[in-house]
Amino acid sequence: MLHLLVADGNDRDGRARHADATGSTSAESYAAILGEVARTRGGAACTCTLISPADADAVLPAGTDLSAYAGLVVTGSTLKLADGTPETTRQIALMRAALAAGLSVFGSCWGMQVAAVATGGAAGPNPKGGEYGFARALAPTRIGRGHPLLAGRPDRFDAPAIHGDAVLRLPAHATLLASNACSIQAIEIVHGPGVFWGTQYHPETDLDALGIMLRMSASEMIAAGQCPDAAAVAAFADDLARLHADRAGHPDLLARHRLDAQITEDANRRREIGNFLDFLAVPRRAAA
Known part of the structure; x- marks a missing residue:
């Protein structure tokens, strides 16, 4: 059983708007997808604890700390890192704490931007423009073609995307795994004992x-x-x-x-999520 911590990237207003529009918060819908992917792949089952790190009063359940979780997953968000608000800096702090604790972390869109900034990179408005609907012609790099995050992806593919901001500069110890004409699209960051995998696109979004x-x-x-x-x-x-x-x-x-x-089939669209769950199922510390 994998016990995951799912961090909603939105503030209170953003969560309320998302729930009003879709029937659930970003974290709730992401947790449902994680459970569905785990079941359909036949690997380790997973349970999710949801947290809203944008909030000043966000805390882990009593009696637990980050070491209680197999991994952290960070959702998308309507927030902007360039604003530098407490709602954003709290999430940067959580990302740093998770990596320092040796967690494996996955982030979509906002989650990838937070990880880049938390480890010394930069994110902000994309000078090449945003992507609304689908990120087109995503191309794994030479390293990306052999990386487990993108296992099963072809040499070119499209994916759901909705963003105006992007990672503008990779941090040290980051590896570019995929890109397109618009932006950095998939990365790995090894930071201290922790590791981050992330995508600018949204493999979780139906x-x-x-x-x-x-x-x-x-x-x-x-x-x-x-x-x-x-x-x-x-x-x-x-x-x-x-x-x-x-x-x-x-x-x-x-x-x-x-x-x-690659878009219409659930197993293809959610490929990176399944690959991350497979990665979590192998104890990194024991393997090392």
């Missing part, structure tokens, strides 16, 4: 949830020139909801949005 998140980010999409107006954002989100419900019945939508099995 197409219906992605559509809802796009609706929530409509103003950013329009400002970035990726949709002309709110009606176009809504139409895009509607298409994703239809594909989630019945991808086989909508070959026209698959073609319109240039989506293949």
Whole structure:
């Protein structure tokens, strides 16, 4: 049994907005995906404890510390690291503490940006622009092609993505595992006794949830020139909801949005999450 700590990257307002829109917080939905991936892969089962490190009163359950967990998973967020608010600096502190405690950490989008900043890198608004909907033409590096995080991924693939910020400078002891024309897309950071794996894209996000998140980010999409107006954002989100419900019945939508099995098949889309769970199942300290 793997006991994981899942950290919600949003502050109170962000969690409430996400729950109102999707029916659950980012941490709740991520924990559900972790459990589903663990079950479908037939490996070690997992249980999740949820924490909201943006909050000043966030604490671990009584009688536990970070050593009680096999790993930490950090979700996405609507926060901006460049703002330097207490809600962001508390999460940087948690990341540093987890790595110092020797944990294996996985982060999507915001989680990867937090890890980069916590270990000496930089993150902020991407001068190349954001990605809303899908990160296209992701290419593993030479090292990435042999790295267990990307095991099972082809030489080029697309993935769900929704971000305006990105990792701008890798920290020391970081390895670039995948990128595209827009940004750094997958990395490993070895920091003290801890190790971080992360993606700028969202392997945890199903197409219906992605559509809802796009609706929530409509103003950013329009400002970035990726949709002309709110009606176009809504139409895009509607298409994703239809594909989630019945991808086989909508070959026209698959073609319109240039989506293949790397996006539509759960096992492919969630590949990095399953690979991380497999990694956790092998005791690193004992293996070393």
